[in-house]
Structure formats: C-alpha cells, structure tokens
Amino acid sequence: MPFEFTDYDPYDFANRRHIGPSPAEMAEMLSVVGAETLDALIDETVPASIRQKEPLDFGPPMTERQALDALRETADKNRNLVSLIGQGYYGTITPPVIQRNILENPAWYTAYTPYQPEISQGRLEALLNFQTMMSDLTGLDVANASLLDEATAAAEAMAMAHRVAKSKANTFFVDENCHPQTIAVIRTRAEPLGWSVAVGDPFADLKPGEVFGAIFQYPGTYGHVRDFTDVIASLHAASAIAVMAADPLSLALLKTPGEMNADIAVGSTQRFGVPMGYGGPHAAYMAVKDAHKRSMPGRLVGVSVDARGNRAYRLALQTREQHIRREKATSNICTAQVLLAVMASMYGVFHGPKGIKAIAQRVHTRASILASGLEKLGYTVEPDAFFDTMTIDVGRLQRVILDAAVAGGVNLRPVGETRIGISVDERTRPGNIEAVWRAFGGTFAFAAIESGWRLSEERLRQTDYMTHPVFHMNRAESEMTRYIRRLSDRDLALDRSMIPLGSCTMKLNATAEMLPITWPEFAELHPFAPADQALGYRFLIEDLSEKLCAITGFDAVSMQPNSGAQGEYAGLLTIRAFHKANGDDHRTVCLIPTSAHGTNPASAQMAGMTVVPVKSAENGDIDVEEFRAKAEQYSDRLAACMITYPSTHGVFEARVAELCEIVHEHGGQVYLDGANMNALVGLARPGDIGADVCHLNLHKTFCIPHGGGGPGMGPIAVKAHLARHLPGHPMLSGEEGPVSAGPYGSPSILPISWSYCLMMGGEGLTQATKVAILNANYIAKRLEGAYPVLYKSGTGRVAHECIIDTRILQESAGVTVDDVAKRLIDCGFHAPTMSWPVAGTLMIEPTESETKAELDRFCEAMLAIREEARAIEEGRSDPKNNPLKNAPHTVEDLVGEWDRPYSREEACYPPGAFRVDKYWSPVNRVDNVYGDRNLVCACPPMEAYQEAAE
Known part of the structure; x- marks a missing residue:
C-alpha cells in the first residue's frame, strides 16, 4: 500500500489552543442553536450597522515555535545589567520552589477572584499569611490582601486619610523624600478631588494644623532613616492622619511604623521574591490601625466557620466593595495583585523571620562596606544613617561615573545634576560592589574593606514578628512543595474545569504565552534602566500598541493602567484633561447606565465627576430616550458617558452609535468599557462605533491570567484628539499625570498578550x-x-x-x-x-x-x-x-x-x-x-483552630 500523506499539520496548535470546539462540534452546536453556519449566527447577533468594514489583518498567524523565536529575539534586545538604581525596585531572588510551583503553575495563575470562598481556601490561606506577615512587619493591627503598586497604595492612603481624619483641612503633606513616582501619583489622585498637595521636609515645612494627613517615606528615596514619632504625635494633636511608605525588608531591622504610632503603612512587597519585571506586576500592601479597618480599600481576607463549625476563610466586609457601593465606595479597586501577594507570602514562609532578618542584615552590611570604600576614595556619603541606599555628590563627574558603571555592568541612579544614588539589594554580590568602586576610581577588593553598621541602636526594631507557626515550618523543599500543593488542591481553577463567569472572560492562558514571563531578559529589568537597555520592551510595547489600535479603531494607547478599574479612571482623567485644555472645566457630569459595571461610578467619582444614572429599558438596553433627555438636561456640564458594549446584559444594543452621537452633540466624550471586548475583536471596533476612549482588560480578552484576582492590566486606547492627554510619568521626560508607579504599568506580562496576537x-x-x-x-x-x-x-x-x-x-x-x-x-x-x-x-x-x-x-x-x-x-x-x-x-x-x-x-x-x-x-x-461579626484578619493561633472545630 503506497504511503499517503495527510494534510494535518502536527505543529499547528491554533485549533487545539484557544478555540475549544472542533469543526464537527461547532456543526452540532449550530444545529442546536438553529443557525446554518457560524457566519450566519454572527450576522443574526451583531448589528450590521456596527460591523467593521475590513477584516482584521496583521499578518498570518505564527506557530508556537515561531512566536517563541520572535519573543526570544525581542528579549535579546534588552540588556540585563546589575541594577543598583533602587527607587522602590530592587533585585530579589525568587526561590525556585516558588517560581515553579506558583508563578509557573496554572493551579495558581488561572484561578479567579475568591468570591466563592469554599473553592478558594488555598489562595485565601496564602493571602491570610500575607496579611499576617505585613501586619507583623509594620507593627499595625490589620493588613489588606494587596493593592496594585506602592504609588497607588500611597494615593489610596491619602484618600483614606481624608475619609477618617477629623481635621477639616484640605491639604495633604508629602515628604520630599518619597519616591518621585509616588509623589506624582498622589498629585494625580488629589487634583480632581480638589485637594492640595504640599511637598517638603517633614521636620521643617510640615504644619500639622493645616493638613488632613501626611505621608513619610521610610527609608527615604535617597536613603534617610528618620524617626517620625514626634512628627506623628504633632499630626495626631491636630486631628490629622499619619501614613508611612515603608520598605518591608528594612522593617526586619528598623523601628516599625506601629512603634512610631503611624495610622497607615503602605509599600511594595516586590523585593520579597517578585522580579522587577520592568515595573510590574508586584503586590503593594496597606496596613492600618484597628480603628480604621472598615475604611481600608482593597480586599480583606477573614477567618470564619463553615456549616460544621470548622475553620474557613473568606473575603471579609465585602459590602465595602465598589460593585455594591458604586460612587460611594471607598475606592474603585477591583483587581488586587493576588498571585504576587501569594509569591511574597510564600517567600516569607520559605525564609521565616530569621531568614528575612538575615537577608536584611546582609543587604545592610554590604551597603555599609560599599559606603566605606567610597569614603576611602574621598567621597562624602549621605545620609549618616541608612539601610540600603546612599547618595553621593560627585559634581561634574556624574555622567562619567554613571557611564563607567554601565561599562562595568552596573546601573546606578542619577539624582539631579550632580549626585548619584546607589541601592544594595539581595542580589548584590561582592563583585558588583567592586565594580562600583572602579567606576568611582577605586580598585579595592571587597574583602579588604571593613565596616560596621550605619544604624544606631535607637533606630532598630525592638519587637518580634512573623511568630505564627506557619512561618516556622520545616522549610525543606519537600515540605514547601507539599504545602504549596496542599493549598492549590483546595482551590478550583481553570486547570480543573470551566469557570463560566459572565463579564470576567475566564479563557485559556496558553502555556506557550506564559513561558517568556520568567525569562531574565523580561523579568529582571529595572523600570528606570536607561532606555537603550530596554529596546526589546520598547519594540514589544510599540508593536502590541499598534495591534490594539488596529483591533479597536483608536489612534494611541497607554499601557500604564495596572487594572481594568484603573483603566477606567485613567480614561476619565484623559477626558477631564481634554475638557480643561479647552477651557471647559465646568464639564463634570458623567452619564452612567444603571446596568454598568460597579467600578464605573466609583471611577467617575474619583475623577471628580458627578454621576448621573440612566435606567435600562424593559429589554435590558439603555433607555435611549431617558439618555437623550439627561444629555440635554446637563448639556452645558456634560463631560462624558460610560457605556459597556456589548451591554452588561449580554446583548449587542442596536442603537449604540446613536448614544455616542447624542453625547457628542452635547459636547461630551464617550468612554466605552472594554470589559466585553471578547465579543468584538475582529467583528466591530469601538473607535468606529463612536467611542473616544476605551480600556482593554488584557487579563480578560488578551489572555493575561487572573491569578486568583490579579495581576491585571487595563491599558486605554484613545482617539487622536485625546492622545496628548494620556497618563505621563516623571521618569519619561518629566511628564505629569501618572496613575501607576511604573511608566508602562506591569510590562513583564505583556509578552502574554503579544504572543496571543502573534499566534x-x-x-x-x-x-x-x-x-x-x-x-x-x-x-x-x-x-x-x-x-x-x-x-x-x-x-x-x-x-x-x-x-x-x-x-x-x-x-x-x-x-x-x-x-x-x-x-x-x-x-x-x-x-x-x-x-x-x-x-x-x-x-x-x-x-x-x-x-x-x-x-x-x-x-x-x-x-x-x-x-x-x-x-x-x-x-x-x-x-x-x-x-x-x-x-x-x-x-x-x-x-x-x-x-x-x-x-x-x-x-x-x-x-x-x-x-x-x-x-x-x-x-x-x-x-x-x-465572619463579619467576629472579624479576624490574621492567622489565628493554633489553639483557635481547635476551638472553632469544637
């Protein structure tokens, strides 16, 4: 019998990857729904008036091998130097047992937000560990289950301070030693709400009676370790709130925010085993005094009991959430950073308090040795007391030294025109320190320099932390692997079954798309590294932006928003900036259908807009006549409308273009919520329908995994007239208006969406x-x-x-x-x-x-x-x-x-x-x-478990 070749390509995985039903299954399903062909069904479903005229085309699809080759070529354009830049981002070592069994494990990265607690017990326990660890390290009573990044957390703390402070002032004070990106995001958040921001020296410029709160960086961005106890006392005497942005690794050694009587602490847990990733994703934290726990934004894991009286975890105090409280919500935050918080919590479990302290001591010791060498070379190192960061005035030699350091494989931080900042971290090795000395003109051997600590006794921590047994378990890899496995077995994720959540688009996160995110070229780059070292990221971001523009019909994209809700907020700020530039400051009304996502009215309130609801008609569509009437009623003040399309009711509304025309007739802009973009890609483009701005949930339509409730990304696409009003960033040509700590949000997960489009x-x-x-x-x-x-x-x-x-x-x-x-x-x-x-x-x-x-x-x-x-x-x-x-x-x-x-x-x-x-x-x-009546939001002692079971 002659050998017959089949036309089946064993390397074409397209139909076995993202599209579940086979052609034969589709035929059976079409028969059930009563449509002759798939195209006939689409013609019956999607109104002809909104269908795009030309097919979506940006080249033929790549095979997995071709896409991975393209990603490797792109990654190789990045240059990974040793980063001693600091400024809130530090080299860290991800224990392989955590990388393989959590970050690269679909049982963890494909899970959904734990709104169904019975099938989320593993994740919830890991998050409770996170909360316990952050509460212990900060010395405060209650910590939440993570926020988007440190700068966002600081802005949320400011808003929380305004809610809970008894002071009637309208100004928030910001320590000049806060990281620049934090100061910028705080300014962005305050401006539409009418709050003033004063930046200065807390010990010289702060007037407690004139502010509702203040935030202090600890340690400061240039290295200062200061005791804020007296300053905080003066704030409390004036009925104001004290916030500290604290590095958690330093808190293993330093006096805690709780010991200084701070009300709120925020910060990033990135250096707890989460790679820098050119800026994200990372889990921020917020910890507060017990009196303020019900005003705290973000999710909060609590301990309850099940029907048998056994211990069970759940999300506590959910009535605070924006889906319920809408414009009265404490925040619009919908996405946490669960996967990254789980990694950070497991880093704490893996190392335990002794391990965390040993890492902190090693970092400080090496920083002290580095400083001693620089002093031996004749340089003055500031400040006198520091943990891991120092600043050196080098005058006109700044560029020469920075370039020499790069030639030696090390990135340092330029500070102003004459100073250089250096931050030591967990990855810093003796050879890296010697390379810094060479850049400054020295040839010392690391072993030849002796140095004591740069921290005096009164600055050191006096309290224990991470005392719960979970942080003292046997950390043999066998035990860690089994602990992680036991927790994952308690959860239900996409690797087990379908998760049919409406509006959440729990689709496949393909393995080939996930592989590159842990490649060092993507994972270990500092977000403020010189631009010529991030050419791969630049190419990827630009190409993905072009593809998203082609898909949506818009002209420009900002990748900065770290979540869909943050995308909503950024989109509305962009519209607000457009109106202000045109002299239309009075345009502050936002029309929002009652069927809209709960984050929509919360985001509008944060952007300084007044929410005017529009009811739905009997068939679930937006009531066009009421919409028209309200647009006319508020014509002079209309800023925007927010539309979800297809509607949240799961229907393509035939009159959506008419709604857009109505808003434009009255001088407003149309914001289209892209949560349901999975129903539009290739069939209709929001920009053609009439929208001016649209956010895209990359963690939905474009395959970035939900990770148990985060990471997420919500980039916004806009028409050309809005492009110049997109979020800026202080590290990008001094632009203002950022909404996230990093210029590009969480870029280390962008290879997922890019490779999805390529394949x-x-x-x-x-x-x-x-x-x-x-x-x-x-x-x-x-x-x-x-x-x-x-x-x-x-x-x-x-x-x-x-x-x-x-x-x-x-x-x-x-x-x-x-x-x-x-x-x-x-x-x-x-x-x-x-x-x-x-x-x-x-x-x-x-x-x-x-x-x-x-x-x-x-x-x-x-x-x-x-x-x-x-x-x-x-x-x-x-x-x-x-x-x-x-x-x-x-x-x-x-x-x-x-x-x-x-x-x-x-x-x-x-x-x-x-x-x-x-x-x-x-x-x-x-x-x-x-659970809400008996609120427990940290790991209870072991005897409490027995009490709950009895």
Whole structure:
C-alpha cells in the first residue's frame, strides 16, 4: 500500500489552543442553536450597522515555535545589567520552589477572584499569611490582601486619610523624600478631588494644623532613616492622619511604623521574591490601625466557620466593595495583585523571620562596606544613617561615573545634576560592589574593606514578628512543595474545569504565552534602566500598541493602567484633561447606565465627576430616550458617558452609535468599557462605533491570567484628539499625570498578550470572537427550557454571555441563587457571576476556549439542579434539608452518621461531577455573617483552630 500523506499539520496548535470546539462540534452546536453556519449566527447577533468594514489583518498567524523565536529575539534586545538604581525596585531572588510551583503553575495563575470562598481556601490561606506577615512587619493591627503598586497604595492612603481624619483641612503633606513616582501619583489622585498637595521636609515645612494627613517615606528615596514619632504625635494633636511608605525588608531591622504610632503603612512587597519585571506586576500592601479597618480599600481576607463549625476563610466586609457601593465606595479597586501577594507570602514562609532578618542584615552590611570604600576614595556619603541606599555628590563627574558603571555592568541612579544614588539589594554580590568602586576610581577588593553598621541602636526594631507557626515550618523543599500543593488542591481553577463567569472572560492562558514571563531578559529589568537597555520592551510595547489600535479603531494607547478599574479612571482623567485644555472645566457630569459595571461610578467619582444614572429599558438596553433627555438636561456640564458594549446584559444594543452621537452633540466624550471586548475583536471596533476612549482588560480578552484576582492590566486606547492627554510619568521626560508607579504599568506580562496576537493572527482572533458567541448561544439554547434567559436581541440571540434567571426557583422552591452556586461546586464547577447585574440571576460566559463536552457537562449540571428544585416544588424533597440547601458537600459527608433524607451519592456525585477525578470542596458552606461579626484578619493561633472545630 503506497504511503499517503495527510494534510494535518502536527505543529499547528491554533485549533487545539484557544478555540475549544472542533469543526464537527461547532456543526452540532449550530444545529442546536438553529443557525446554518457560524457566519450566519454572527450576522443574526451583531448589528450590521456596527460591523467593521475590513477584516482584521496583521499578518498570518505564527506557530508556537515561531512566536517563541520572535519573543526570544525581542528579549535579546534588552540588556540585563546589575541594577543598583533602587527607587522602590530592587533585585530579589525568587526561590525556585516558588517560581515553579506558583508563578509557573496554572493551579495558581488561572484561578479567579475568591468570591466563592469554599473553592478558594488555598489562595485565601496564602493571602491570610500575607496579611499576617505585613501586619507583623509594620507593627499595625490589620493588613489588606494587596493593592496594585506602592504609588497607588500611597494615593489610596491619602484618600483614606481624608475619609477618617477629623481635621477639616484640605491639604495633604508629602515628604520630599518619597519616591518621585509616588509623589506624582498622589498629585494625580488629589487634583480632581480638589485637594492640595504640599511637598517638603517633614521636620521643617510640615504644619500639622493645616493638613488632613501626611505621608513619610521610610527609608527615604535617597536613603534617610528618620524617626517620625514626634512628627506623628504633632499630626495626631491636630486631628490629622499619619501614613508611612515603608520598605518591608528594612522593617526586619528598623523601628516599625506601629512603634512610631503611624495610622497607615503602605509599600511594595516586590523585593520579597517578585522580579522587577520592568515595573510590574508586584503586590503593594496597606496596613492600618484597628480603628480604621472598615475604611481600608482593597480586599480583606477573614477567618470564619463553615456549616460544621470548622475553620474557613473568606473575603471579609465585602459590602465595602465598589460593585455594591458604586460612587460611594471607598475606592474603585477591583483587581488586587493576588498571585504576587501569594509569591511574597510564600517567600516569607520559605525564609521565616530569621531568614528575612538575615537577608536584611546582609543587604545592610554590604551597603555599609560599599559606603566605606567610597569614603576611602574621598567621597562624602549621605545620609549618616541608612539601610540600603546612599547618595553621593560627585559634581561634574556624574555622567562619567554613571557611564563607567554601565561599562562595568552596573546601573546606578542619577539624582539631579550632580549626585548619584546607589541601592544594595539581595542580589548584590561582592563583585558588583567592586565594580562600583572602579567606576568611582577605586580598585579595592571587597574583602579588604571593613565596616560596621550605619544604624544606631535607637533606630532598630525592638519587637518580634512573623511568630505564627506557619512561618516556622520545616522549610525543606519537600515540605514547601507539599504545602504549596496542599493549598492549590483546595482551590478550583481553570486547570480543573470551566469557570463560566459572565463579564470576567475566564479563557485559556496558553502555556506557550506564559513561558517568556520568567525569562531574565523580561523579568529582571529595572523600570528606570536607561532606555537603550530596554529596546526589546520598547519594540514589544510599540508593536502590541499598534495591534490594539488596529483591533479597536483608536489612534494611541497607554499601557500604564495596572487594572481594568484603573483603566477606567485613567480614561476619565484623559477626558477631564481634554475638557480643561479647552477651557471647559465646568464639564463634570458623567452619564452612567444603571446596568454598568460597579467600578464605573466609583471611577467617575474619583475623577471628580458627578454621576448621573440612566435606567435600562424593559429589554435590558439603555433607555435611549431617558439618555437623550439627561444629555440635554446637563448639556452645558456634560463631560462624558460610560457605556459597556456589548451591554452588561449580554446583548449587542442596536442603537449604540446613536448614544455616542447624542453625547457628542452635547459636547461630551464617550468612554466605552472594554470589559466585553471578547465579543468584538475582529467583528466591530469601538473607535468606529463612536467611542473616544476605551480600556482593554488584557487579563480578560488578551489572555493575561487572573491569578486568583490579579495581576491585571487595563491599558486605554484613545482617539487622536485625546492622545496628548494620556497618563505621563516623571521618569519619561518629566511628564505629569501618572496613575501607576511604573511608566508602562506591569510590562513583564505583556509578552502574554503579544504572543496571543502573534499566534492567532487577525483571522484567528476573529474566529475566537465568533466561537465565544456560539458557545454562549449554545448554553442559552440548552438551558432556556429550564430557566428563563433574561435578555436577547431582536433576533433572539445573546452576545458572548447570557443571564439565566434563577429567581423562579426561589419563588417556587425557596432555592436561592446562592444555593445554585454552592451546588455547582459539588458538580465540579465555579459558579457563574451571581446577582449581577440583576439580583438573583446567574450571568454565564463560556468563552471560546471551552469544548462542547465541557459545555454539555455544565448544562447537565444546571439542568440537574433544576430537577432538584422541581423535587422540592412537588414535595418529593424536604424544602430545608436537601442537596441544594446543604451544598457544597465535602469528603466528611462520606463518613460518620448520615441523617439526611437523600443519599450520600446524591449529595456528592450529582450529574456533571467526575467520578474518579472529582473536585472536593475542602469546607462546607461558609458562614459569612459569622465572619463579619467576629472579624479576624490574621492567622489565628493554633489553639483557635481547635476551638472553632469544637
């Protein structure tokens, strides 16, 4: 028999990577939804009036090998020198056990935000460790579960200080020794809110009676270690709030913010094992006094109990969140930096307090030796007391010395025109210090220089920290690996099952896209390294920006926002700056539909705008007539409107272009929330529809993983007339208006989105959008007989997501949406988005990544839940003691006494659940009310675990 060649390409992974259903499965699904072809379905779903005229095309798709070769070539354009720049970013060593088992492990990086606590116990424990560690290090009572970066955290602390201070002043004081990017972000945050910012020397220029709060850098950006106890006392005497931006590694040695009686401490945990990554992502922290915990922004992990009385973790005080409080929220922060906080917490577990202290001592000792060598060369080192950073006045030799250091493989920090800053870190080796001495004209051997500490006794810490047993476990790699594995086994992530969360786009994070983020050329570059050392990043950022412009129909992109909510904020600030430049300072009204994301009104409030809500029509669309009436009512003051498209109700609204025209007629700008961009790519462009600015969730549509609630990125794309008003940065030609600490946000994760675009190509990206719409319509069609599908287009189609109404179950059987969500855990699924945007409903988004088999498994689970509710309706099941009310069930339900009127098999193995590889929830249903009434937000002592179980 002659050898016959197949036309199958074994190296073409496109259809086996991002697009789940096979062509044969698509045909079956199209038959169910009643469409002849995929294109016919799209024509019925997406209004012809908004369809883009030309296909998306930026070259043919690359294979994985070609894309990785392109990434390697790009990475090689970066030059990785030893960084002694400091300024909030430091070299660190990621323990390999953490890199491989957390950062590179999909069980950790593909998980969703822990809103469903029963299936998030591993992540929540790791975050509780993080909170405990930061509370201990700062000497304050309560720490949150992370913020976006240090500068953002400082701005949040200022806003918190304004909320809780009894002072009636309207000025915030900023220590001149704060990092420049922190000062700039604070100014950005204060300006639209009408607050003044005074920058100066806290010991000479601060007038406590004239401020509502002040922030001090500790140690200062130029190295100063100062005791702020008396300054803080003077602030408190004037009813003002004291904030300290503190480096956590230094706190292993230095007197703590708590010991100085500070109210709030913020900072970055980047140097706890998280690579610099050219600026991010990194986990910031905030710690506060107990009296202020309910005013603290960001997420807060607390300890509660489950239905059996066993210890269980959950997100505490969720009513503070922006989705509930909207413009009255404490902040618009939606994304934390969970994956990075988990890494930092495991760094603490891995090293323990003794290890952290030893690293801090080694850093300080080497910095002291470096200073002694420079003094031996005749230079004056400032300040007298420092931890890891020093500043040297070199006069006209600054450029000569900086260039000589680069020639020796080391980057130093230029300070002004005549000084040089040097920061020693965990990665600094004796040879690096010798290279610095050579740049300054010395040829000493490291071993020949002796030096004592540069810290006096009164500046040293007097309290213990990280005393909980988790920080004292046996740190043998076998034990660390098993601890990390035990925690990951308690979670449910995309590597186990579909996560059908509406509006959250939990799609595949392909392995090939993830590989480059730990390459040293991307991971270890300082964000303020000389531009000629970051040519690879520059090329990648520019090329990805061009691709995003082609996809969206806009003219310019800023990569700076670190999250979708921060993208909203940055977009509105851009609109605000545009109006101010035109002399229209009075334009402050923002029209926001009531169906909009909860972060929208919170972001508008932060941007100094007045929120005017617009109701929805009966079919779920924005009420165009009310929209027009309110645009006319506020015509002279209209700044912007915020539209989510397709709508949050999961429908392509046919009159969206009309809404844009109305706003433009009245002098406003159109902000389009790009959270649902996964339904648009390749089919329609926001810039063509009429939008002026749009943020893009790279952690949704463009494959950056959610990481358990972060990292995220929310770059904004704008029309040409807004381009000059995009966020600037003090490290980029002195531009102002930054919203993040780094000029490009979190660039080390941009290779993920870039490689996604490279490997999919324009045609592949368009196909992904079409299949996402097919998958959503398939689920809607399969479930519509059992549950009402709330909103559809005039042709009976949904967009990329659909809203299933479970309120009928509550009316007929007393089964709540919570009961459905918890029962889905027994089936091995994360629940869809609950009670948003409509209370008592489930918003389902399957994405294009899921195969027909997984979609069917989910539908079978949902249909079985409907039948369990029917059994209650018909009196065949006890209304209070049934599988739905008792879900989720755990392994403990398989043993011991069983007095329930349904079998253990019914409880633990409902339709949809795997028999062999079943996911077991580690806890039964968590008691939320108990957790908020008995608030515990740090690791409780071991005896408390026993008390909770008794």
